[in-house]
Amino acid sequence: MPSQTYPLGFIGAGKLAGSVIRGLIRAGFCSPHEIVIREPNEQTCNALLDEAGIALANDNANLADRAETIFIGVKPGLVLNVIKEIAQKIDHKLVISLAAGVRTGAMESIAKARFMRALTNTPSAICLAATAIASGNRATREDVDLARKIFNALGVVVEVDEKQIDTVTALAGSAPAFVYKIIESLAQGGEKMGLAPEMALRLATQTVLGAAQLATETKMTPEELIKMVVTPGGTTAAGLAVMDRLGTSASLIAAIEAATKRGAEMARENA
Numbered sequence: 001m002p003s004q005t006y007p008l009g010f011i012g013a014g015k016l017a018g019s020v021i022r023g024l025i026r027a028g029f030c031s032p033h034e035i036v037i038r039e040p041n042e043q044t045c046n047a048l049l050d051e052a053g054i055a056l057a058n059d060n061a062n063l064a065d066r067a068e069t070i071f072i073g074v075k076p077g078l079v080l081n082v083i084k085e086i087a088q089k090i091d092h093k094l095v096i097s098l099a100a101g102v103r104t105g106a107m108e109s110i111a112k113a114r115f116m117r118a119l120t121n122t123p124s125a126i127c128l129a130a131t132a133i134a135s136g137n138r139a140t141r142e143d144v145d146l147a148r149k150i151f152n153a154l155g156v157v158v159e160v161d162e163k164q165i166d167t168v169t170a171l172a173g174s175a176p177a178f179v180y181k182i183i184e185s186l187a188q189g190g191e192k193m194g195l196a197p198e199m200a201l202r203l204a205t206q207t208v209l210g211a212a213q214l215a216t217e218t219k220m221t222p223e224e225l226i227k228m229v230v231t232p233g234g235t236t237a238a239g240l241a242v243m244d245r246l247g248t249s250a251s252l253i254a255a256i257e258a259a260t261k262r263g264a265e266m267a268r269e270n271a
Contacts, residue, residue, distance in 0.1 A: 004055075004066065005066050005067070005068060006034055006035060006036040006055060006066055006067050006068065007030060007034045007035075007067075007068050007069060008024070008030060008034060008035050008036070008067060008068070008069055008071065009035070009036045009037070009038075009057070009063045009064070009066060009067020009068075009069070009070045009071065010035065010036075010037045010038070010039075010063075010070075010071045010073050011037075011038050011060050011063055011064075011070065011071070011072055011073060011074060011082055011086075012038070012039060012071075012072065012073030012074035012075075012078075012082075012098075013037040013038075013039040013044060013045065013048050013073060014039070014041065014044055014073060014074075015122060016073060016098055016120070016121075016122060016124075017071060017073025017098055018044065018047070018048055018073075018125075019120075019121075019122045019123075019124045019125035019129075020071070020073075020098070020120065020124050020125075020129075020154065021035060021037070021048060021051075021054070022048075022051070022124075022125045023124040023125050023126065023127050023129065023153070023154040023155075024150070024153060024154065025051060026125070026126065026127055027127050027153040027154065028153075029150065029153040031053060032051045032053030032054045033053040033054075033055075035053075035054050035055065036054070036055040036056070036057050036063055036066050036067055037054060037055070037056060037057065037063070038056070038057040038058075038059065038060055038062070038063040060082060060085050060086050061085065061086055061089055063086075064086040064089035064090050064093075065089055067093075068093070068094075069093070069094045069095075069096065069146065070086075070090060070093060070094070070095045070096070070113075071095075071096050071097075071098055071118075072095060072096070072097040072098060072099060073098045073099075074099065075099070076099040076100055076101045076102050076266055076270055077269075077270065079097060079099045079102045079107070079270065080102065080106060080107065080110060080270060083095070083107055083110045083111050083113075084110050084111075086111070087110055087111035087112075090111055090112075090113040091111070091112045091113065092112065092113070092114065093113050093114065094113070094114050094116065094139070094143050094146065095107070095111075095113040095114065095115050095116070096115075096116045096117070096118050096133075096147060097115065097116070097117045097118070098117075098118055098119075098120065099117075100119065100166075100169040100173060100263050100266060101166075101169075101262075101263050101264075101265070101266025101267045101269070101270055102117075102266075102267065102270045103162065103267050103270075103271070104116070104117060104134070104135070104136030104137070104162060105136070105137075106270060106271055107136065108136055108137060108138065112138075113138070114136065114138040114139045114140065114143055115136035115138065115139065116133060116134065116135050116136060116139050116143060116144070116147055117133065117134045117136075117162065117165060118131055118132070118133045118147060118151060119131065119132050119133075119134075119165055119168045119169050119172060119173050120132075120151060120154065120172065120173070121172050121173050121175075121176050122176060123155065123176060124151075124154040124155060127153065127154050127155055128154075128155050129151065129154040129155035129156070129172075130155060130156050130171075130172040131151040131154065131155065131156065131157040131158070131172065132157070132158050132159070132160045132164070132165065132168035132172060133147045133148065133151065133157060133158075133159050133160070134159070134160055134161065134162040134164075134165050135159075135162075136162075144159065165263070166260045166261075166263035166264045166267070167256075167260045167263075169259065169260070169263045170255075170256045170257075170258075170259030170260040170263060171256055174255075174256075174259040175255075175256070175259075178252060178255055179208065182208065183201070183204050183205055183208050184201075184204075186200075186204035186207070186208075187200040187201040187203075187204040187205075188200070190203060190204060211225075226240075
């Protein structure tokens with residue numbers, strides 16, 4: 001077994017965990033040489049190993065031996081099985097689960113590690129993530145500080161009670177897909193009204209990016225920002241009226257509600 005240890009280890013390095021890894025390297029939080037991964041999918045693994053210096057563990061137990069802080073990046077239904085497999089290796093280590101729907105209490109019943117959860121999203125790859133962290137019963141203040149430092153490097157991070165994590169899963173974890181759906185729909189509207197598809201998509205994407213950045217920098221409310229754009233009787237007012245009539249806001253609120261409820265269901269399934 002290699003004697004070298006690594007500050008960060010990732011069991012599972014797929015879409016979300018891979019985004020976290022790429023973001024940490026991009027932010028300069030750590031070098032690839034400080035990361036070890038265990039990822040059974042060969043294509044996914046090779047894509048990450050192109051980041052020169054990332055180490056590959058032989059198996060989950062090998063990674064648990066070598067990493068100081070361990071991230072669990074597998075699908076929710078596999079989390080508890082992975083923890084059972086490495087339980088003897090992670091006593092008194094910090095283990096941060098990236099999975100939705102698996103409570104820290106369920107993890108703590110299996111192993112004596114200090115467990116936390118971090119619900120983040122794929123924009124972590126470009127250091128624009130929205131992340132919430134929640135602590136298990138054994139996590140220390142130092143653990144929380146380390147988790148904050150890690151995810152601050154990837155974007156915005158907030159600390160929540162675990163009972164709020166399902167809502168965060170919906171709002172931060174799932175909502176990028178909802179935003180992409182909005183971008184797609186805006187582009188399709190532009191295309192329908194005569195723009196070339198590539199041009200419509202480019203304009204829609206940049207419009208959403210610019211609107212979000214303006215909201216972030218000005219700290220104005222959405223209502224205030226809407227008023228900056230709307231002229232009574234103008235084009236924006238006409239478009240907003242149709243959105244109200246078709247229930248656009250209601251559908252997005254319902255999407256968050258549905259995703260939150262699914263997260264709670266998953267937690268019961270993985271208890």
